[in-house]
Amino acid sequence: MTTTDSLPVDVTALRADFAILSRTVRDGKPLVYLDSGATSQRPTQVLDAERRFVETSNSAVHRGAHQLSEEATDAYEGARATIASFVGVSPGEVVFTKNATEGINLVAYAMSNAGTAGPESERFALGPGDEVVVTEMEHHANLVPWQQLCQRTGATLTWFPVTDEGRLDLSELDSMITERTKVVAFAHQSNVLGTVNPVEPLVRRAREVGALVVLDACQSVPHGVYGQGAVDFGALGVDFAVFSGHKMLGPSGIGVLYGRRELLEAMPPFLTGGSMIELVRMEGSTFAPPPQRFEAGVPMTSQAVGLAAAVDYLNGVGMERVAAHEHLLAERALAGLSEIPGVRIVGPEDTVDRGATVAFVVDGVHPHDVSQVLDSLGIAVRVGHHCAWPLHRACGVPATVRASFYLYNEPSEVDALVAGVREAQRFFGVGE
Amino acid sequence: MQLESMYQEIILDHYKNPHARGLREPFDGESFQVNPTCGDEVTLRVKVTDDGKIEDVSYEGQGCSISQASTSVMTDLVIGHSVDEAMTTMDAFTELMQGRGQVEPDEDVLDDGIAFAGVAKYPARVKCALLGWMAFKDALARTSNGVEAG
């Protein structure tokens, strides 16, 4: 038995910050929230920060000369600095977006705009003969925008397959990424398999051929990397990266696009309008330097403040501890679930290069039915293809059950999951 | 929550021993339907006689107990009936499923279909229960007889 006081994180104390975790569901069952991979819960500190901002300084940033506007602008830019430093980059390299999905679309549309935007953005332009390389394990958010970009430009989409163990098959790395490759886009950590992908060989090969690397860090930035701590985009050497606030204790409605400064400086805008301009005449306009060039319109402010508070919260706990805590939970979940006859883990069965997202199927019980039984016990998991339909096809399953853990989950919740899966087998008359 | 209120015996029986399963020839219309949130799918065929009777409904697919059982129950409810009767039954079933548990089902019309009343309380599962019916409606629209009747 793991007792809670031997855990890397003081989970009992920390849970008190998350009011929702003490509610009950479905006729009085304590909530067991194992769906943080979809969206995480928010601590009081984040809500307080948002409320404080709205009650004291709320106004449009970068737009007025009054005191409130000054304060709001400081809060907004201060949030940018906090968030940038969390991922090892400078504030000017952080663009606020609605979510990660919008960040990826921003890059993909900037690239299709590049064809007509003048000489300095030529390096972003794509056409027939060029290739965009993704992987078979991508979330639709890091797949469909690239499919669409290829459709608009005539470029070709190719992808790395996934091995039977649920890891990227990089055996053909050098023939997959070639002089034709313009973009390499992949997930740092799979939102289904939990696999943490090796960034280094992909970045190295992309560099050799001059391709841009876009990292989908939605599932890595919130959780850190086991044995290392916070994800550091600067150290990873990627060109672009995205993540969403709502998956890391922050508000929904805010995401981050990181772009290397010299790239953002040369890249044409996606959305245009107010706040992103330098000079506007009836005949045409010029654009502000980054990051403003990519933030058209009045931006989300209390969300930025809330996300910075979430970063402070995570830093307060320490990302090494967060990752270590989740590592223990993943270990326990993998062990507990693999012990059940008829349960198959979809993804790596060990904890090497793996986060605390565990997808599985139960012989003879459809994932929907498993999750319904779990729900009746108060356990919230996700079911379906988790926006990674091609990956499920590659794994030969139509759908999976996915439990995803975070810093506020306890070992006893893992045990509840394992017991719940056994209950689903009993209810549907399969298993022992 | 009482799991049993959703998973009535009738549903579990149909799930374990589905009626009319398998794809058969000949057929007049075929439909492939998929639930984009979970990837469940069904391919369904209908055979309609010249005088507008549903002679056969055959299907193949993968899905949860609710979608499988609902498709099985549907075949019982429509095979041997006129297209018009089948449409009336479908409307009654759809109304039940979209009623959030507030609609009182009519056993004379829905027979085993009344077992799905509990499912209607779970919005996430309503699509599952309607998947086979959607395929049936679409397959029917693709037959020449069905188009006339519809």
Ligand SMILES: Cc1ncc(COP(=O)(O)O)c(C=O)c1O
């Ligand atoms: C790996 C991955 N990429 C992208 C996304 C998209 O994030 P969002 O919906 O916040 O834009 C998600 C979240 O669902 C994800 O898990």
